[in-house]
Amino acid sequence: MHVGIVGASGAVGEELVSVLARRRFPVTRIDLFASERSAGKTVTTPWGERTVQAYSAAAAGACDVVFLAVSGSFAEAEAPTLARTALVIDNSSAFRYHADVPLVVPEINADTIGDAMLIANPNCTTAVLVVALDPIQRAFGLERVIVSSYQATSGAGQAGMEELIRETGRVLAGETAANDVFQHPIAFNLIPHIDVFQPNGYTKEEMKVAWESRKILRQDDLKISCTAVRVPTLRVHSEAVTIETKRPVTPDEVRALLASAPGVVVVDDPAARQYPMPKTATGRDDVEVGRIRRNDVFGDHGIDLFLCGDQLLKGAALNAVQIAEAALAQGRLPGTQRAA
């Protein structure tokens, strides 16, 4: 299979190469694209040394499957053309809310891929949330979901992680922290501002969690809210989640349910100091879920949990590759015949 990655020099782009290799995706040729500025760099891949090319629609469109790890505006401009000849999996938010574009987390709604040539990869905070919500929704129904996030600097890409490390070093050296990627200095600070503010007082990041969860879980009337906060960690998004189910539920039932659910791993042994943490969830495919307990605020319909998912994996590259795998399994990849 001829695979293209656009935005190959970013944090998600690099992770895509690694995930494709690790999961033995049937790559016969890989083309790496980036902006003019990053072009020319040589990257060692499991399929040989590749030189990062300046993006061209013709070259990218010649691939069987193209992963877009670029801005929403770039995706908006390029994806429709690319999708005429290649299966396009877009990590940006540009098409996520289009009724005719599937928004896919394969554990949940791989069946919505259909014959789409353009598939949207969800927001990172949403992706790691819904793999935990879906089994609960199926078994007990969801009435209300209240999320507070603790989002890593990787959400702003490589530059975000570098800014955290650089500015933390400056603070430890007695200097004043500055900021470029983030709205304020992030070292030893929290910033309750991710993406742009909406007229309703929520940030777009917070609304993405609501909009995308409803679409992926196929429940338009789901009452769901989020407070999204940037925290000084590197690459795992954490979330404190309060759930009101439609039917009575117990923590033991949720624990048993999630223990056998795909994409999540239950880490919930407080006596042994085992619960989800960025430190343990980093580099892990499965989303860690723990601190599962009854929340009396919603009586016997209330469940609290805490989860940690690698923002660059399930929150981005891993889910994108899983979408390609699902499309492949459904015989949906253009060029499958050619590559086989």
Place this chain on the structure above:
Amino acid sequence: MHVGIVGASGAVGEELVSVLARRRFPVTRIDLFASERSAGKTVTTPWGERTVQAYSAAAAGACDVVFLAVSGSFAEAEAPTLARTALVIDNSSAFRYHADVPLVVPEINADTIGDAMLIANPNCTTAVLVVALDPIQRAFGLERVIVSSYQATSGAGQAGMEELIRETGRVLAGETAANDVFQHPIAFNLIPHIDVFQPNGYTKEEMKVAWESRKILRQDDLKISCTAVRVPTLRVHSEAVTIETKRPVTPDEVRALLASAPGVVVVDDPAARQYPMPKTATGRDDVEVGRIRRNDVFGDHGIDLFLCGDQLLKGAALNAVQIAEAALAQGRLPGTQRAA
């Protein structure tokens, strides 16, 4: 007034000296007490150089007012005796849930001080929360409150802050972070575990927020829950709060209400990137409250907000001194006559 501070060499103890001075509390003499290990150290105070003394019940009991910034077990053993002769303001959790011990946030319930000789200072997460909740409760009633906390390392005292700084430096130097004060390495990590786990799956820290908010707000049936998470910041506790009121409410009403409430300052101008943050709330007496918005999860009874309060100030030393001020204003301080 003859003032004693027990636990004077800790982070809260040091802050108590500074707050007493800054607020011009009528100190005529100050005695600083600590463990044998810390005794002998000389401290410069606005009332002259003082040598930290090894704690003795006789010397501490001779003060008019004694601030305890010590462990719960120490307070449990010593406070009842001290309270025979001195007004004792205890920062530990030892007596907070005793029906006959007032648990006081002066902006809210200074009237409960009465003739008590022992007054409990609340948990830090609770103190910074209730100053924002109280005006909303009075105007609109509280039905449900769901809190997710982002708690600074100062909650574990000076040693907690030192561990964050030391271990962060080690990570930046390419070494592996260790931990001594916290349950896991805190550098670039989050730990959803503060204080000990309870049989219901919540930590004691989380239950303190529920128990103490109900007592301070005098609403035994308040439905309130908390997820408490340690984050790699220094001295400000932040909280994402979702509120269901008893009567319909709008964000503008809450903003106006809090703008004139004591102990809080509204920082809520997203267009100007103004919202509560540890960076701006550090060293500030008032609790910053912002991100005030309608939460549709509870329809026109839903309000979300984000708040940041200095854990060592309103979360500890400031509130303790305010309790002493309130007792003084009520003519309740033993020795007021003597000192005047």
